[in-house]
Amino acid sequence: MSTNQPSQPSLKRAMKSRHLFMMSLGGIIGTGLFLGSGYAIGEAGPLGAILAYLVGGLLMYLAMVCLGELSVFMPVSGSFQAHATKFIGPATGFVIGWVYWLSWAMYVGLEFVAAAVLMKRWFPDVSTWIWSAIFVVLLFGINALATKAFAETEYWFAGIKVFAVILFIIIGLSAVFGLISLDSEPTPYLSNFVGDGLLPAGMIGVFISMMSVIYAFQGAEIMGVAAGETEEPEKNIPRAIRTIVIRILLFYILAIFVLSALVPYKEAGVLESPFVTVFDMVGIPYAADIMNFVILTAILSVGNTGLFACTRILYSLSETGMAPKLFGKLDKRGVPLYSLAVTLGFALLSLLTSVVAADTLFVILLAVSGIGGTLTWLVIAVAQIGFRRQFIKNGGKLEDLKFRVRLYPFVPILCIVICLFIFGFMAFDATQRTSLYWGFGFIAACYGYYYLKFKRKQVTLPMDTAKVETEEI
Numbered sequence: 001m002s003t004n005q006p007s008q009p010s011l012k013r014a015m016k017s018r019h020l021f022m023m024s025l026g027g028i029i030g031t032g033l034f035l036g037s038g039y040a041i042g043e044a045g046p047l048g049a050i051l052a053y054l055v056g057g058l059l060m061y062l063a064m065v066c067l068g069e070l071s072v073f074m075p076v077s078g079s080f081q082a083h084a085t086k087f088i089g090p091a092t093g094f095v096i097g098w099v100y101w102l103s104w105a106m107y108v109g110l111e112f113v114a115a116a117v118l119m120k121r122w123f124p125d126v127s128t129w130i131w132s133a134i135f136v137v138l139l140f141g142i143n144a145l146a147t148k149a150f151a152e153t154e155y156w157f158a159g160i161k162v163f164a165v166i167l168f169i170i171i172g173l174s175a176v177f178g179l180i181s182l183d184s185e186p187t188p189y190l191s192n193f194v195g196d197g198l199l200p201a202g203m204i205g206v207f208i209s210m211m212s213v214i215y216a217f218q219g220a221e222i223m224g225v226a227a228g229e230t231e232e233p234e235k236n237i238p239r240a241i242r243t244i245v246i247r248i249l250l251f252y253i254l255a256i257f258v259l260s261a262l263v264p265y266k267e268a269g270v271l272e273s274p275f276v277t278v279f280d281m282v283g284i285p286y287a288a289d290i291m292n293f294v295i296l297t298a299i300l301s302v303g304n305t306g307l308f309a310c311t312r313i314l315y316s317l318s319e320t321g322m323a324p325k326l327f328g329k330l331d332k333r334g335v336p337l338y339s340l341a342v343t344l345g346f347a348l349l350s351l352l353t354s355v356v357a358a359d360t361l362f363v364i365l366l367a368v369s370g371i372g373g374t375l376t377w378l379v380i381a382v383a384q385i386g387f388r389r390q391f392i393k394n395g396g397k398l399e400d401l402k403f404r405v406r407l408y409p410f411v412p413i414l415c416i417v418i419c420l421f422i423f424g425f426m427a428f429d430a431t432q433r434t435s436l437y438w439g440f441g442f443i444a445a446c447y448g449y450y451y452l453k454f455k456r457k458q459v460t461l462p463m464d465t466a467k468v469e470t471e472e473i
């Protein structure tokens with residue numbers, strides 16, 4: 001009698017280098033740049049906005065380097081949730097997994113509405129909820145088909161955003177220095193940088209704008225979530241991380257420089273999208289429609305990657321016994337379909353709370369979402385320190401690591417300090433204090449729930465052998 005068991009479906013290593021590269025690039029080019037950049041310039045002034053984006057970019061780089069060491073050594077789906085479980089403790093793994101899942105699931109729901117609102121520009125008579133339903137079906141289908149369907153779709157979503165930003169920078173720099181004439185406006189050169197002083201709002205303006213800047217960069221960690229489904233992670237993950245600085249300088253700093261040079265900072269903060277204003281200034285026809293399409297693409301990209309990240313985090317929680325086993329089941333295409341369905345269901349339910357519980361539950365959900373990204377980066381840095389200590393204690397040699405953090409422990413400690421500074425500043429900012437209270441209250445409740453339910457339960461850690469297989473595209 002045969003004892004062979006039927007092979008179980010596995011996650012697919014379907015993401016190639018180009019997918020991971022474009023995903024990590026597209027993850028930091030979204031509405032935070034296209035819409036939030038005007039707010040940052042309006043609060044901090046031209047130079048202040050650039051400083052805020054430089055600090056935000058530095059923090060993202062520090063976190064991604066730490067995540068790179070962890071993900072190359074342990075390339076599993078779920079990434080930092082699994083790393084936190086193993087190198088900090090199961091309680092922290094439980095908390096960061098559910099906080100991150102809730103944060104992204106809620107944002108996915110909001111993105112459906114935002115995308116539908118943008119469609120009203122072209123189809124004013126069609127109900128917003130009809131467009132929301134269409135986008136729900138579209139993104140569910142993309143994520144349910146297979147990993148390669150998600151990877152290819154996100155590759156092209158990100159490509160559109162990247163092309164738009166490159167075109168904007170080229171046209172904008174030409175206008176700043178007089179190579180292209182502005183409609184009814186003299187060539188500005190650098191007059192907007194010095195007209196009201198270098199830091200018209202002082203350092204307080206820089207700190208205030210930094211909150212929106214940090215939000216703009218959050219999402220880059222999805223690269224680590226995808227590590228368990230990436231071909232040759234030991235090669236492709238370091239390659240993606242090493243180019244982060246170049247991407248920051250090229251796509252964010254240059255874009256903010258162009259916006260600051262062409263749009264007076266007092267006007268930038270009240271514009272719906274300063275990108276549309278710049279395209280109008282240089283006389284590009286249908287500028288608003290072009291940017292509406294680009295922003296729609298960015299929103300759908302966020303929803304697409306958010307669904308992917310939530311599904312894999314929920315899968316990882318199930319693998320470690322911190323979520324129902326049902327969420328760890330894979331279909332024949334290697335997709336955790338139950339996790340995907342539950343994530344989408346929660347995303348849609350979170351929208352209902354904005355109507356029926358806007359002053360209570362919806363506020364709490366928004367608060368948790370607001371601190372989720374920064375908390376994730378902090379946990380990644382702490383986990384990297386824990387990993388390095390355990391690695392050395394067990395006799396490991398640094399030269400055996402295929403990718404490692406340089407300047408250790410300075411890099412993870414600086415990452416932790418900046419994250420704590422951000423939380424500290426939120427405590428002194430009345431507009432953000434509520435988010436801090438509700439957010440950390442929810443975190444405390446998660447820790448309490450874990451110790452009541454899981455304290456004596458053995459948590460499995462499937463870290464050393466990721467249940468994945470290679471799939472060619």
